[in-house]
Every structure is written in C-alpha cells, then in structure tokens.
Amino acid sequence: xxxxxxxxxxxxxxxxxxxxxxxxxxxxxxxxxxxxxxxxxxxxxxxxxxxxxxxxxxxxxxxxxxxxxxxxxxxxxxxxxxxxxxxxxxxxxxxxxxxxxxxxxxxxxxxxxxxxxxxxxxxxxxx
Numbered sequence: 109x110x111x112x113x114x115x116x117x118x119x120x121x122x123x124x125x126x127x128x129x130x131x132x133x134x135x136x137x138x139x140x141x142x143x144x145x146x147x148x149x150x151x152x153x154x155x156x157x158x159x160x161x162x163x164x165x166x167x168x169x170x171x172x173x174x175x176x177x178x179x180x181x182x183x184x185x186x187x188x189x190x191x192x193x194x195x196x197x198x199x200x201x202x203x204x205x206x207x208x209x210x211x212x213x214x215x216x217x218x219x220x221x222x223x224x225x226x227x228x229x230x231x232x233x234x235x
Contacts, residue, residue: 110181111205112213114222119193121187122165123154124220127228130156131216136208144209154234165194181212 112122112128120128133143147158168179169192178184181198202210223231 109194109200111200112217113194113196114198114200116217119195121191121193122142122162125165125194126157126162127220127232128153128213129158129161131219132209132212135214135215135219140187140208140211144212154229159225166192 109120109128129145129147130149133145133147133149136142136144145158145161147160149156150159152200153182168182168218169184171177172184172192179194181196183197184192184193185195186192218229219231
C-alpha cells in the first residue's frame with residue numbers, strides 16, 4: 109500500500125487500502141494462481157474484504173487516536189475529521205516487486221481508484 113500511495117502521490121483511506129489489497133490479489137490470482145498479499149477474502153456490507161487486513165488498519169487508527177502512535181511505514185492525515193488518511197513514509201522501490209505483482213497492483217489501482225463511491229459499490233456488488 110505504501111508503494112502504491114507513493115507511486116500515485118496520494119494518501120489512502122482505510123477503505124481504499126482494503127479494496128486495493130483485495131483487487132491486487134484477485135488480479136494476480138487470476139493470472140498467476142497465487143496472491144501478492146494473501147488472506148481470506150470475506151463478503152462484507154461494502155464489498156469484499158480481507159478481515160485481518162481491515163482489523164490491522166483499524167487497530168492502527170485506534171492506537172493513533174488513543175496514544176498518537178502512528179504505524180510503521182505511514183503517517184496519518186485527515187481533511188475533515190471524519191476519517192484518517194494514510195500517507196506513506198516508507199521508501200519502496202519498483203525493484204522490490206516482480207513484473208506480475210506490479211501489473212496486478214496497476215490493475216487494482218485502475219479498478220478501485222478510478223471510481224466514485226456509487227461506482228465502487230456497483231463494481232463490488234453487481235453480477
């Protein structure tokens with residue numbers, strides 16, 4: 109997630125992070141029969157989620173809200189107080205990923221980040 113956020117020069121919300129995780133793995137599994145990140149995907153109210161990843165990011169937010177501690181590789185920002193955004197602090201280079209992993213991440217980014225909320229919901233919930 110830090111790599112994708114830095115590559116596209118933008119912070120990520122928790123929602124975006126979990127959706128990018130799912131879609132990166134989906135694209136890689138479809139083409140290469142193995143995930144990039146891994147974890148069991150579950151159907152949740154707002155679409156597919158890897159519960160362990162969601163819980164990890166939720167814990168980062170909780171810890172930050174309670175003690176001000178930020179997670180490794182990210183710092184927090186937020187525009188309107190309703191949610192936190194994750195800004196990458198880790199320097200990750202393209203050389204750390206295989207060509208197929210980079211292709212899956214790019215496909216995930218196009219699938220998730222090019223849509224507004226309504227389009228995302230239709231994408232994740234329609235046949």
